[in-house]
Amino acid sequence: METTSEENQEQSQEKKGCFECCIKCLGGVPYASLVATILCFSGVALFCGCGHVALTGTISILENHFSKITSDHAMLTDVIQLMQYVIYGIASFFFLYGIILLAEGFYTTSAVKELHSEFKTTICGRCISGMFVFLTYILGIAWLGVFGFSAVPVFLFYNMWSTCAAMRSPVANFTNVDSICVDVRQYGIIPWNATPGRACGSTLGDICNTSEFYLSYHLYIVACAGAGATVIALIHFLMILSANWAYLKDASHMHAYQDIKMKEEQELHDITSRSKECLNSYT
Template structure:
């Protein structure tokens, strides 16, 4: 029979060993979390959601403003309406694709991080795994360049709405100035190329333009385009983080594969 003190000491030692093993397991699991990919995924989801959601509503409001104030003939803006409708369908596709792609990139981040830190064995550094990682590096670079174009394109309506808004502010500031009547200050949408030059009326001047700026559709569309542009910028930043994370992981995997190859001989 063992003394009670020795038995208690052994039980305490076993409990401390279990706690230590559990702590080491938690640290090991936390070490396999791809924090860069996790941050990039959250940022990518947020940016794409803002761009797609706000962009879709803003495009609808833009068509309504054009139809009511700048192009009263349906045939003049028929092509523009079709293009905007197509862009809205493209937005649906972008949202669906990046929802899936973000999940895949996060899984790939777990995959490569586990391989780099050797958490789950040697099978993670196979040629197939390195090929998959390299494919995601290339695809992320291509999507990053594409989203730079999307970010630049999303700034165009912001610039157009800002010009209209700033012109309305000029009209308001000249209401007390008799020498410069506000009726002479106009905004011609036809110069932006979104409606043809024969569109009627094509432009708005003075109080009419000021009333357009005071409508809820203009206010909402203007600010939604700003948020959509910010969402596109956030997505670009997320893809840049993805680029750095996937490139680093792929480089380490490539180095480890050469190291393992050399140690076999």
């Protein structure tokens, strides 16, 4: 019976130790950085993936319905291909940058959790945190521009879709449907001498009914939403990094204060010891 009770106590102690270890590990996880990283990855993935496919569909729509001559849209094709390559670079960069920011969050969380221990933050660590704050701020401003730019194709496709919806509406009363047109040349996408450059009436309705138009329109919407999510993630990262930098700075000041206090206590102890020695030798 005694052996059984001792074994039960040992098992309960082991379970308690494992539980405390798990709690300690979970306490060191930077949940804010983790949420921001997931949001950033999701936003960039949506923007890059949907944007890449939507650009391909846009080229197909222009070639089949608005610009029959290849030379008229050759420059636009080159620009779209360049944008697709840029999308590859953006995806790779933010995958790496998100992992680095998450690792920095783990580092800062460890520094704050061990504020009163032997862990010390270095000047290099604080400089790196400050550099991440500046870089994330620049990226946030850049992605605000990307978000605004991604809304442009959504606006263009929405104009076409709303025009087609107005023509199909039973309430609408048009004397001449063929007079209703969408001219993409006015947006600067293709030159003014492009043939035909615009779509009218039933031709426009047929374009809106194609799977390419439907898919590209909704993919542009999702890509714009992904860009917005990335902006929110970068703002979240910026707040986290600013707080982490402040925590590291406070930790550095705290350690400096503790070092000075320990030195003063050691000096006071040495003076007291010498005074006692002198008093004993005099006596």
